[in-house]
Amino acid sequence: DDTALSLSGVATPRNVAVLVYAGVDLVNADRAVVRGTQGRYLTTEGAYDLADLDELPCSCPACQQPAADFDRTDCVDHNVNALEAELARVRRRIRDGRLRDYVEGQARHTAWLTAAMRELDQQYGYVEQRTPTFRDSLLLSSTQDALHRVEIQRFADRVTSRYRKRLDGHPLLLVPCSARKPYSDSQSHRQFQDAASYRAHVASITSPIGVVPQELELTYPAQHYDSVVTGRWSAEEKDFVARVLRRYLERTDYSRVIAHVPPEGYRDICERVAGDVDVPFEFTVADHPTTDESLGELNAALAGEDKIWVQEREAATLKAVADYYLGDGAGDAVFADIEVQGRYPKLQALDADTGDQLAALVPEYGSLSFTLAGARQWVASDAPTKRVEIDGFVPQGSVLAPGVIDASDDIRVGDEVVIEGPAAFAVGRARMPGPAMADATRGMAVQVRHCVER
Missing domain, CATH: 3.40.50.10630 (Uracil-DNA glycosylase-like)
Structure with missing residues (x-):
């Protein structure tokens, strides 16, 4: 996961978004240059022969001239500019968490790109492991x-x-x-x-x-x-x-x-x-x-049906979210005996015996945020536990990948995880999938929320 994949001599403005979506990290402009020397004018939706262009459908520096004066050297410059511009759009989409939305539209420009995207969708296990459990961005459903x-x-x-x-x-x-x-x-x-x-x-x-x-x-x-x-x-x-x-x-x-x-x-x-x-x-x-x-x-x-009281609905909400993120039965196992504090959607699960806060519902994503008390109860329960085993240090703010000894395979980016090591017990949110935490040699593995020294 921390090794870059380079694909040389393939990228064009039309296909580079799909290549990046497939996992390619590095591309070069070789193909764009060669196509320019052949008199092929590249755009995000296709390629055109210079002889067929009566106007230039671009405003890059190389295209700031009449089509009649535009030669193959200019075509090379344009192709490189178009590729760089498309890469900038792709990077922006990655930062926004919306590359897939863009790819669904961009892949429509040629049949093999659409086929490639659909082939990737068939690799569910591979893609799912690398897909966060939630994002800050909108998920746009505009195609089948x-x-x-x-x-x-x-x-x-x-x-x-x-x-x-x-x-x-x-x-x-x-x-x-x-x-x-x-x-x-x-x-x-x-x-x-x-x-x-x-x-x-x-x-x-x-x-x-x-x-x-x-x-x-x-x-x-x-x-x-x-x-x-x-x-x-x-x-x-x-x-x-x-x-x-x-x-x-x-x-x-x-x-x-x-x-x-x-x-x-x-x-x-x-x-x-x-x-x-x-x-x-x-x-x-x-x-x-x-x-x-x-x-x-x-x-x-609904005449004659009993009313569902607000306390029932709120407790059911916290347990259902635990089921969703932690596993089947986790809600009843981790929150077996709780009191609910707050008003929906800002709910907190409290231990019914001690009054300690165990977790809070995060309204922005519908996820849970555990305290140390909640993490201990999670570990002690029968619910599946997402664990990160670390070396003998006390994490301050984050756990970097070199400090991880092992991690649960089912951890996904965004998951709540329990961090355990000889010197510390902590809880936080995963920034890498579990398999990547165990294999990577660099990068943040977990963002730590609460930590106590053992």
Whole structure:
């Protein structure tokens, strides 16, 4: 991971973004120069013969002249300038955490680039290990390829393999997503909750995410994505969301499902799944979910159901997030006996016996931030523990890779980790995947939050 990969004589303005996405660290301008000497004018979307250009579609220094005066020497200079400009855009996208968004569009300029990107998507295990559990940036879903992104597939997998329903005795209320994130802040979802009066467990159906239980509405990428909304669902979107919903219902145990969803797309998905699972579905929307008639139908469908109290919802949220990030059953194991302090979304888990803070919910990413007391409870529990074993020193602010002896393979960038060594016990956030921590010879492995000397 700390060794640079160089690919010589291949990069052009059109393909370099995909090359970098594939893991190439160093490129040169050899191909751009050669193509220029051959009279081929390179751009981010293709290549043109100089003889076919009646104007120059660029404003770099080499192109500040009439097309008639532009020769092959100028073409070489332009090609190099275009490659350097594209590399600057790629570096900016990397810093912003949005290279994949750019690649999805850039790869469309030629069939082999699209094929290359899709081949990379098939290498899920390799790419997933190197994909952070959350980012600061927006995840843009503007093409069908977004459904195959690691962030999307990982969320769907964890919801259907780790998430545990804890609000027992209540029906499931399926609602559509909203443009505003998190969903509970949107006007439509407030209307749904007013009608439901917290008498059902709410989960949102959305493309490209799939199914989002309300406890995980803050968890990346559930509140960090934007998608193209046309009111029409593609066949691939329907298949993906239906598959996730089916797996979700097979894992959970609801007495019934109330589908308060629009007729377009959403209802088709629900009807498809209803025929495959042993849970009765009720539909409460005739035309639009927020009309008085539809909200009245929703209220009537929940008549007689008990209310879910706020303390139940908040405790379930902390445990669900622990399941999502730490592993199946982690919420009950680590937070077996807790009191919840604060108001959603700024929740804290306190030890019910000692009152010590164990962890806090991070609203920006829907992740957990552990204290030393919480880290000790995590280690002592039956939950899978993400461990970083270090040498005999006391870390100050960070752990660098040379100081790491071993690390759990399932650690991803952004994960909470427990740091243990002969001289220290600490907790922090991973800045490298676990395998890279063990192998790398340079770089920050963990950003330490709390540390105590042994």
